[in-house]
Amino acid sequence: MPFVSGDADAIVAFCVAHGGLYDAALTRFLLLELTSDPAGVIVIGDDAGPTLVATVVDRARNGADAASLETLGVRAPIAAAPFARLVIEPAVAFARAGERRALHVALPPALMPADGAEQALRDAGLAHAYDTFEMRRPGSAPAPASPEPLPAGWSWAALDGARVDEAHAALVEIFRDAPSTNLRPLEDFREAVVSGASRWHVLLDGGRLAGLVQIALHGASGGSRGEVRTLGRLPTYRGRGLGPRLLAEALRLLREGGAGDIDLSVEAKNERALDLYRRFAFEVVARTPVFALALR
Secondary structure (H helix, E strand, O other), X not given: OOOOHHHHXXXXXXXXXXXXXXXXXXXHHXXXXXXXXXXXXXXXXXXXXXXXXXEEXXXXXXXXXXXXXXXXXXXXXXXXHHHHHHHHHHHHHHHHOOOXXXXXXXXXXXXXXXXXXXXXXXXXXXXXXXXXXXXXXXXXXXXXXXXXXOOOOEEEEEOOOOOHHHHHXXXXXXXXXXXXXXXXXXXXXXXXXXXXXXXXXXXXXXXEEEEEEEEEEEOOOOOEEEEEEEEEEOHHHOOOOHHHHHHHHHHHHHXXXXXXXXXXXXXXXXXXXXXXXXHOOOXXXXXXXXXXXXXX
């Protein structure tokens, strides 16, 4: 089913109602902004309407210089053969026509696009590249201990337009080698921060940015689900205990917003991050394999 921007409202509503992993705002952004052309949006349907929606994200950057095929909504998993023909083949062709060096395809257990999807990817030449863990901190977990007071000259601040370029440059440096962390182009990042659509807090060492966190709340206040979307510190601050400070600040902000359960995603091989999150009562609730195809 060809996709045009005028279909966005209906497609976003479908994705949110059929297992979408993202809220409506982020789903819309993935459909309209993070793919370089509407042809990168794949909508499979039948007489009853859409069955599967996916999009090739090729305007974001990651450590693998890879485009990623994101499944956004599934009414019912389709069979392997049409998945290969109607989803994998056009996604590969679209990504190959672009500038990225590879295509990554994640298969989240909660949003499986097809029966036999993993074998279909392998048959198309994709190989298992890495896994991510989805982790959750239950709302019933006790509040973590408050961190020690910040050293003299250090402070927290909400990210605003004055520091947005510095923050984007910091994210590029922090996640330079991370294949699973997609960073928006600077102009999109700046617009999201200035408009308030993206909520970030930064940790400042005097006037210098040392680390930053991004959070999101989903659902009504008082019964919402929280999400730690991004957490990182500059490489020059490695070994100074900023990880626990950043995570504690993210949890504080989410609790103030009424969050119950709090989710995050992390690469399965990142033992340092896993240890930190487990210390704060996060538990692994799902494992997502990611498959890759070299395009260049």
